Amino acid sequence: MTPALLSTHDLSLGRGDRVLVSELSLTLHAGSVLHLKGRNGAGKTSLLEVLAGLRAPVSGRVERPEGGLHWLGHKNALNPDLSVIENLRFWCALQGAEGAATVQALDRLGLSRLRHRPARTLSAGQKRRAALARLLAVPRKLWLLDEPLSALDAEGLLRFAEIIDEHLAKNGAALVTSHQPLPVIDERLTVLELAR
Numbered sequence: 001m002t003p004a005l006l007s008t009h010d011l012s013l014g015r016g017d018r019v020l021v022s023e024l025s026l027t028l029h030a031g032s033v034l035h036l037k038g039r040n041g042a043g044k045t046s047l048l049e050v051l052a053g054l055r056a057p058v059s060g061r062v063e064r065p066e067g068g069l070h071w072l073g074h075k076n077a078l079n080p081d082l083s084v085i086e087n088l089r090f091w092c093a094l095q096g097a098e099g100a101a102t103v104q105a106l107d108r109l110g111l112s113r114l115r116h117r118p119a120r121t122l123s124a125g126q127k128r129r130a131a132l133a134r135l136l137a138v139p140r141k142l143w144l145l146d147e148p149l150s151a152l153d154a155e156g157l158l159r160f161a162e163i164i165d166e167h168l169a170k171n172g173a174a175l176v177t178s179h180q181p182l183p184v185i186d187e188r189l190t191v192l193e194l195a196r
């Protein structure tokens with residue numbers, strides 16, 4: 001059995017007086033991906049925020065990997081006035097990862113040609129790709145990704161599939177929310193559907 005990269009123990013969370021998740025215990029192992037599904041408002045983002053440590057649960061606890069994790073929220077968190085590569089370098093510097101492989105990361109997302117363009121001039125899908133490039137610039141074992149496929153075209157989906165595949169092969173793990181099927185269709189994928 002590969003090591004656990006994320007575990008929850010009797011985790012409950014809510015918004016206001018609404019319970020969204022009740023006593024969830026799950027384990028995400030290295031080399032696996034969990035597709036978190038559920039209708040609008042079911043609580044996927046709220047759960048991801050608790051897993052990332054950005055929001056407190058009502059009860060229960062979360063065990064995360066040493067060495068940190070990647071969190072990609074709905075927002076791309078790009079500074080509109082910096083170029084694509086400046087944005088990535090700035091983010092790497094915040095992570096203490098100066099000299100990270102930013103050019104290669106942008107190349108993997110098909111953004112080489114656009115790397116000196118101000119982020120504000122990118123299309124929605126190009127901005128999503130620029131945010132995804134962070135996953136490659138700094139290695140982290142655990143990826144928590146909220147709707148990473150939003151705005152990606154067919155070619156972007158293929159690139160995402162390749163990136164996830166490599167990440168799992170290197171004993172990484174990912175928890176991904178998406179309203180569309182994930183481009184990983186084998187025994188490495190499990191699905192959790194929030195019921196509400």
Ligand SMILES: Nc1ncnc2c1ncn2[C@@H]1O[C@H](COP(=O)(O)OP(=O)(O)OP(=O)(O)O)[C@@H](O)[C@H]1O
Nearest residue numbers: 015016018020038039040041042043044045046047
């Ligand atoms: N800032 C907030 N204050 C109060 N309630 C909120 C807030 N943000 C979200 N909620 C509520 O919490 C519930 C869960 O929201 P959440 O964003 O986690 O759902 P989701 O499953 O990610 O939805 P979607 O598929 O639309 O992204 C929803 O009912 C929503 O109305």
